[in-house]
Amino acid sequence: MVKIIADTLSCLSVQEANDLGIGFMPQIIEFGEQAYRDDTEMDSATFLQRLRNSSVLPKTAAPPPALYEPLYQEYSQAGHSILVICPSAQMSGTVRSAEVAAQDFPNADIRIIDTYSIGPAMGSLVRIAVQMAQEGFDADAIEVRLKTLSARIKIFFMVDTLEFLQRGGRIGKAQALVGSLLQVKPILTICDGHTETVESQRTKRKALARVCEIVKAGCPRSESAHLALLQGDAMADATFLAEEFKQSLGMSDIPIYFLPPAILVHAGPGALGVTFFSED
Numbered sequence: 001m002v003k004i005i006a007d008t009l010s011c012l013s014v015q016e017a018n019d020l021g022i023g024f025m026p027q028i029i030e031f032g033e034q035a036y037r038d039d040t041e042m043d044s045a046t047f048l049q050r051l052r053n054s055s056v057l058p059k060t061a062a063p064p065p066a067l068y069e070p071l072y073q074e075y076s077q078a079g080h081s082i083l084v085i086c087p088s089a090q091m092s093g094t095v096r097s098a099e100v101a102a103q104d105f106p107n108a109d110i111r112i113i114d115t116y117s118i119g120p121a122m123g124s125l126v127r128i129a130v131q132m133a134q135e136g137f138d139a140d141a142i143e144v145r146l147k148t149l150s151a152r153i154k155i156f157f158m159v160d161t162l163e164f165l166q167r168g169g170r171i172g173k174a175q176a177l178v179g180s181l182l183q184v185k186p187i188l189t190i191c192d193g194h195t196e197t198v199e200s201q202r203t204k205r206k207a208l209a210r211v212c213e214i215v216k217a218g219c220p221r222s223e224s225a226h227l228a229l230l231q232g233d234a235m236a237d238a239t240f241l242a243e244e245f246k247q248s249l250g251m252s253d254i255p256i257y258f259l260p261p262a263i264l265v266h267a268g269p270g271a272l273g274v275t276f277f278s279e280d
């Protein structure tokens with residue numbers, strides 16, 4: 001059988017991870033000398049409240065290799081293959097931690113998959129992998145499917161300020177300065193595992209309208225697109241987009257995910273995004 005391991009950057013809740021029967025890793029949030037797991041010790045609402053009141057920008061750390069080792073031991077001893085579904089290696093050290101832990105299990109079948117993305121699309125990959133495993137597909141088939149789908153992930157997002165992306169090293173100081181001086185609202189994407197600017201609009205309203213246009217033009221009109229919204233204290237705008245896409249794309253259910261703390265560290269309060277799988 002194939003066992004799946006994922007982490008909180010997939011936007012899965014602890015409860016859903018338990019229901020799916022997967023191994024589930026936290027990201028680590030560091031406020032100065034204090035460190036918190038973002039699965040059991042700090043949720044998104046608590047994180048945002050503390051972020052707004054803190055003079056220190058928090059940092060993130062990947063789950064340490066020691067957290068993977070007990071699962072690798074348990075699954076490999078039972079004769080299972082292991083698929084670890086990870087966020088982009090260019091945005092998180094999760095891939096590296098999973099690889100380091102795997103070095104102690106040279107005889108185990110451990111596949112570490114870089115999805116080149118973060119967020120709800122990763123969660124969709126986890127659900128697909130679990131379903132395939134339950135249907136009896138082997139590790140080779142599931143791995144091929146996940147890598148094919150990973151290449152089709154599209155994500156477009158906006159932030160209220162570029163400060164957090166710049167301070168976290170996700171964009172350069174010059175780009176952040178220009179954005180601040182011109183008061184523009186950039187539409188960002190994740191391409192080949194790192195953040196890039198798609199285009200910029202002069203107001204938030206225009207940026208929202210443009211995101212709608214981009215998604216309507218590129219998102220398949222099918223539930224297989226796994227269209228989802230992601231937000232960090234921007235529920236009103238996320239709800240507006242969800243209703244807009246339901247009507248224009250003919251979808252009955254578009255989930256809205258509260259971004260986990262390890263993403264909010266870099267995106268900041270007010271982040272808003274859309275993710276889906278493009279056509280094959």
